[in-house]
Amino acid sequence: MDLTYTKAQIAFRDELRGFLADKLPQALSEKVARGLRLTKSDYETWHAILNARGWLGVTWPREHGGTGWDAVQRHIFEEEVTAAHAPRIVPFGVNMLGPVLMKFGSDAQKALYLPRILNGDDWWCQGYSEPGAGSDLASLRTEAVRDGDHYVVNGQKTWTTLGQYANRIFCLVRTSKEGKPQQGISFLLIDMDTPGVEVRPIVLLDGEAEVNEVWFQDVRVPVENLVGPENAGWTCAKYLLTHERTNIAGIGFARAGLAALKRIASAEMQGGRPLIENPLFAAKVAQVEIDLMAMATTNLRTVAAAAEGQAPGPESSMLKVKGTILRQQINALARQAVGPYAQPFVSEALEAGANLDPVGPDYALPATQAYFNNRKLSIYGGSNEVQRQIISKTILEL
Amino acid sequence: MEFRLTEERRMLQDSLRRFLAESVTPARIAATTDDAAGHDPDLWRRLTDLGLPGAMVSEARGGFGGDGFDLMVVFEELGRAGLPTPLLDSAVLAGGLLAETGRDDLLARVIEGQVIAFAHAEPGSRYDLSRVATRAQRRADGWHVAGHKAVVHAAPAAEALIVSARTGGAVADEDGLSLFLVPRDAVTMRDYPLQGGGRAAEVHVDATLPADALLMPEGTALAAIERAQARATAAQCAEALGLMEAIKTLTVDYLRTRKQFGQPIGKFQALQHRMADVLIEIEQARSAVINLCGHMDAERPLRERHVSATKNLVGRAARLVVEESIQMHGGIGMTRDYALGHLAKRLTMVDHRFGDADFHLERFVALGAA
Numbered sequence: 167m168d169l170t171y172t173k174a175q176i177a178f179r180d181e182l183r184g185f186l187a188d189k190l191p192q193a194l195s196e197k198v199a200r201g202l203r204l205t206k207s208d209y210e211t212w213h214a215i216l217n218a219r220g221w222l223g224v225t226w227p228r229e230h231g232g233t234g235w236d237a238v239q240r241h242i243f244e245e246e247v248t249a250a251h252a253p254r255i256v257p258f259g260v261n262m263l264g265p266v267l268m269k270f271g272s273d274a275q276k277a278l279y280l281p282r283i284l285n286g287d288d289w290w291c292q293g294y295s296e297p298g299a300g301s302d303l304a305s306l307r308t309e310a311v312r313d314g315d316h317y318v319v320n321g322q323k324t325w326t327t328l329g330q331y332a333n334r335i336f337c338l339v340r341t342s343k344e345g346k347p348q349q350g351i352s353f354l355l356i357d358m359d360t361p362g363v364e365v366r367p368i369v370l371l372d373g374e375a376e377v378n379e380v381w382f383q384d385v386r387v388p389v390e391n392l393v394g395p396e397n398a399g400w401t402c403a404k405y406l407l408t409h410e411r412t413n414i415a416g417i418g419f420a421r422a423g424l425a426a427l428k429r430i431a432s433a434e435m436q437g438g439r440p441l442i443e444n445p446l447f448a449a450k451v452a453q454v455e456i457d458l459m460a461m462a463t464t465n466l467r468t469v470a471a472a473a474e475g476q477a478p479g480p481e482s483s484m485l486k487v488k489g490t491i492l493r494q495q496i497n498a499l500a501r502q503a504v505g506p507y508a509q510p511f512v513s514e515a516l517e518a519g520a521n522l523d524p525v526g527p528d529y530a531l532p533a534t535q536a537y538f539n540n541r542k543l544s545i546y547g548g549s550n551e552v553q554r555q556i557i558s559k560t561i562l563e564l
Numbered sequence: 565m566e567f568r569l570t571e572e573r574r575m576l577q578d579s580l581r582r583f584l585a586e587s588v589t590p591a592r593i594a595a596t597t598d599d600a601a602g603h604d605p606d607l608w609r610r611l612t613d614l615g616l617p618g619a620m621v622s623e624a625r626g627g628f629g630g631d632g633f634d635l636m637v638v639f640e641e642l643g644r645a646g647l648p649t650p651l652l653d654s655a656v657l658a659g660g661l662l663a664e665t666g667r668d669d670l671l672a673r674v675i676e677g678q679v680i681a682f683a684h685a686e687p688g689s690r691y692d693l694s695r696v697a698t699r700a701q702r703r704a705d706g707w708h709v710a711g712h713k714a715v716v717h718a719a720p721a722a723e724a725l726i727v728s729a730r731t732g733g734a735v736a737d738e739d740g741l742s743l744f745l746v747p748r749d750a751v752t753m754r755d756y757p758l759q760g761g762g763r764a765a766e767v768h769v770d771a772t773l774p775a776d777a778l779l780m781p782e783g784t785a786l787a788a789i790e791r792a793q794a795r796a797t798a799a800q801c802a803e804a805l806g807l808m809e810a811i812k813t814l815t816v817d818y819l820r821t822r823k824q825f826g827q828p829i830g831k832f833q834a835l836q837h838r839m840a841d842v843l844i845e846i847e848q849a850r851s852a853v854i855n856l857c858g859h860m861d862a863e864r865p866l867r868e869r870h871v872s873a874t875k876n877l878v879g880r881a882a883r884l885v886v887e888e889s890i891q892m893h894g895g896i897g898m899t900r901d902y903a904l905g906h907l908a909k910r911l912t913m914v915d916h917r918f919g920d921a922d923f924h925l926e927r928f929v930a931l932g933a934a
Contacts, residue, residue: 300894302824325895370898371905377895436690436923438736446922498883501912505690506715508916511597511759525756525766526687526714534759538909541890542898549894551834 169463171242179242186250189215193518195251201532202518203374204253206331210286212253217284225261230268230280237472240413241465248418256328259283259290263336266353266406270394279355293323293337293356293380294403301552303338304347304400308382310339310354312389317341317354319362319385325546329365329378333358342397353399355391362386372538373513407548414482414547415465415489420458423496423536427451430503430529441503454495461488480560483553490543490550501537508534567854569637576619577637583614584645593761593906596648601721602755602763603649611649612677620655620799625663625671632857635795636802640853643806646907648762650679653718656799657682658726660792661743665779670724670745681722683713683746683767684789691919693793694786695736698769700729700744706774709744712766717917719765720755723748727769728789731782741786743779746771760913761906790864794871797918798856801878805853807911808846808885814904815839815889818896835892842888849881869931872924879921882911 171179194208216222224240226232235243247254255261264283267276282288299306308321319339329335335356342350356363362385367375394402431442431451441447468481501508507526515524515531524531544550558564569577587607596603619634621627635656642649658680662671674680689695698711709729719725725746733740746769755765780788819830819839829835856874859867886908890897897904915921 295895298823300824301829305824369900371900371909373900434690435688437692438695444922444926446926450922494887502915502920502922504916505920506685506916507687509715509758509760509764509913511757525754538912541887542895544891545894545898550891551832554834 171238175238175242178239179246182243182246183250185219185221186246186252189219190250190252191215194253197518198251198253200528201516201536203516206289209253209256209331213255213286216255217286222255222260222284223264224255226264226268230264230276231284237469241469244413244418245421248422251422256289258292258327258332258336259288262292262406263290266336266393266402269405270353270398270402272390272393274390275355275393288334289328289332291326291329291332291335291358291378291380293326293335295325296322297324301549303403304351306338306340306351308337308339310341310352310387312341313386315389316386317389317392319354319356319382319387321382323380323382324368324377326365326378326380327376329358329380330367330375335363335380336393338399338403341399348400350397351399351403352396353393353402354387355393356382356385356387360385360387370539370542372535373511374535374539408482415461415468415485416493416543417458417462417465417489420461420489420493420496423493423500424451424455424458426529426533427496427500427503430500430527430533433527433529434503434505436505447499447503450499454492454499457488457492457495461492464488480556483548483556486547487544487550487553487557493543494540497533497537497540500533504530504533569633573633573637576634577641580614580616580638580641581644583610584641584647588645588647590901590903590906593646593648596762597757600755600763602718602758603721604647607647608649609677611651616649616651617655617659617677618675620651621659621663621671621675626668627671627675630663632795632798632860635799635860636853636857639799639802640806640809643803643808644810646761646807646810646903646910648758648760648910650681650718650721652796652799652803653681654679654722657792657796660795661726661779661788664788664791665743667745667779673723678723679718679721681716681718681725682728682792683716683719683725683751683769684728685714685716686712687714689714691923692736693789694738694741696728696730696741697735698727698729700731700742702731703772706772707744707777708772709746710770712768714766715764715917716753716767717758717762717764719753719767720763725751725767726779727751727767728785729769733783738786740783741789742782743785743788744773744777745779746773746777758913760910787864790868793918794856794867795860797871797875798853798860800914800918801849801853801856801874804878804882804911804914805846805849807907807914808849808881811885811889811904811907811911812842812846814907815842815892818893829892838888839892842885845881845884849878852877865931869928872919872928872931875919876921876924876928879915879924882914883921886912 213222221233223232228234267279296306310317310319335358337354337356338351339354340350341352362383364381366379368377369375432440434441436444507530510525512525514520515522592604618627619629619638622630654674659674686697700707700709727744727746728741730740731742750771752768753765755763757763820828822829852874856870859870896902
C-alpha cells in the first residue's frame, strides 16, 4: 500500500499545473468558477488550447493523436483541470465516439472522423435516449430502413445535450425487429445538416436549454456511415458506456463544489457569526468531506486497477451512485447556505458581462441553479436505479 | 378529538379547490413571474370575491375566520394549485400585524384585496427576527426611516408597506423595534422574479413620514412580529403540504403509466418502497401542520415550539418529496414545461423563508432549554 504519487507522477502533475497557469485563459476560468454560462466558442477555445499541446485526446492512444496516458495520469489531469476551473472537455466526440470508432470503425471512418474530433471541425452529440426509451434503452424505436446505398431514418431522440451546437450526431437506430430488442440495433453516424433533421430545445427547470429533442423525418444516411456490422450497435453502445463512465465519480467536481460550499458558508452570517462556524452546519459539511475523502480512495483503487489493464467493470456503477449522491449533497448544502437569497431568479445575471447586478451575493444564483440542474446527475448516463441493479446482478449475483 | 373539518371549512375547501382547478393554468402561473405585479390580478380579484383575505382575519377585526385551521384549509388548496398570490404576505403577515395595532381601517383595505407588504428581513439578517439595521429617527414633524429590506415578497404589487426599523437598541437587540406604515411611492424598489413563482423586491427606504406612520408603541414590535410570523409559517407550511400532495399525485400517476422493461415502473419494488416512504413523510407533514395550526393562539413557549417543530419537519419532508419525485420521473421531471418543475421549485423555496430546517432544529432545542 502506498497512497502517495510517484516522483514521475508528481513531475507530471507539476507540468500540468504549469501548463494550466500559463495557457488557461483567466476569463474562462473565472466564468467556470463563478458558475456563469459558457458559450460554444468558450468550449472550442479550450479544446483548441488542449489540442495544440496534444492533450485533448486524454483517453486516446498516441497512434490516433491522443496522450497515451495511463489511468493514473488521466486521473491527475481530471483533478488538476477541475481545480483550475477549466471548462470540461465536451465528452461526446472525444470521450464517447472516439473510442468507439477506434474499436469498431472502418479505416476510412477513423481516418476521416478522428482528426476532425481533435481539431474541432466536428461537434458531435449523442442520439441514444428516446421518449419511450430511457432506463430501458434497448426498447428504442427510431428506425433506419435500408434503401439502396442509404438508410432512411425516422424517429425521435431526446435529452441530446448541447445538440444545438452539434453538426453531427451518433445514433442508436433500429434496423431489425427480429429477436431480442438488443439484437436489432445499429450504430449510425448522421450529418445534422441532412434534410429532415430538426433540433428543438428543451428548457429545464433552472430555465436553461442545454438539452434538446432531435427529430428525424425521412433522413437519408449513406450506408458507409454505419459503424460496425448492421444489428451490432448494442455492442458499440455498451463499449461507449464504459468510456462514458470514465471519471464518473466526479471527484474533481465534488472537490470544487466543497470548496465553493466552504466559501459561501464563510461569507454567510447566521446569528452574528459565519455559518461555517455554526456547529450543526459545520457537522454537515464535515460529513460530506469525510465521505469525499473515502470516495477519492475508492476511485483511486479503481483507477489503479484500470492502470494495470483491467477494464472498468461493475465497480464503475458504485462510483457513479456514490459520486453523484455526494455531489448532490454538496449542492444541497450550498443552496441551504445561501439562505433567503436563493429565492431571486434573475437568470440574465448568469451571462458573463451582463449589465445587470446579481440580487444578493454573486454566488447565490449559481449555487441555487446548480442544485436544481444537478438533479440530473442521478438520472443520466444510466440512472442510479439502473446502476444499483447492475451492482446487485453482477457483483452480488442476486 | 375531532380531526374532520367543520362544515363551513369543508365548503370553503370544496369551492376553492374547484375554482382553482378550473382557473389556474401553467400559463397563468408563469405570468405571475413575468407580470409587473408578481401575481395574476384577475385571479386575485376573484379570490378576494371568494373571501380569502377576510378568511384570514378574525370576526373581532372585521373578517370571518382567522383561526389556524382557516389558514390551513386555504393555503393547502393554494399549494395544490401552485399559484403564487399576495395572500400570505398581505392578509396573514401584514394583516396579522395590523390586527394588533387597532388600525382596522387598514385591515379593511387588506380584506378588500389591496396589497400591503411587510418589509422586515435585511441583507445579512438571514432568519433572525430581531436583527434589524434599518433606523428610524424622530423628527419634529414625524419620523425619518432609512435602510435596505431584502427579498420583500408582494412588494411589487403593494400599495403600502409595513417597514420595521430600529428606534433604539443595537442591531440584534430584542427591544427597540418599531413598525411604520410607508406609502409605496416613498420607497425605491428593484423587483425581480422568484424561483418559486411570483415576484419580490429589494426595497430601499429613505423617507420622511408623518407622526401617525408609527403603528404601535415605539420599541415594542418584536413580539407582534413573532406572532405574525408564526401565522405566516403555519400558512406557508400548509401551502407546502398542498404542494407535496400535488407532487405525490403527479408522481403516482407517472409510476402507474410510464412503462420501461415491459411494465409500468410502479411495479418495481425499489420504487414502490421509496414512494411508500414519501407518502409516510407527507402524512407526518400533515400532522405537523395540524399541530401548529392548533396552537396558533397558545402561549408563546408552546406556540413557538410548534412553529420550529413544524417548520423543521416540513423542510425535511419537502426536500425528500422534491428529490424523490424528480428522480422517479427521470428526465421529464427536470423540464420546465412539465407540471412537476414549478411545484418542485416552489416547494424547495419553502426552506428559504422564515427559517430553514436546521435553523428551526436549533431553535427548537433553544426553546426547550429556556
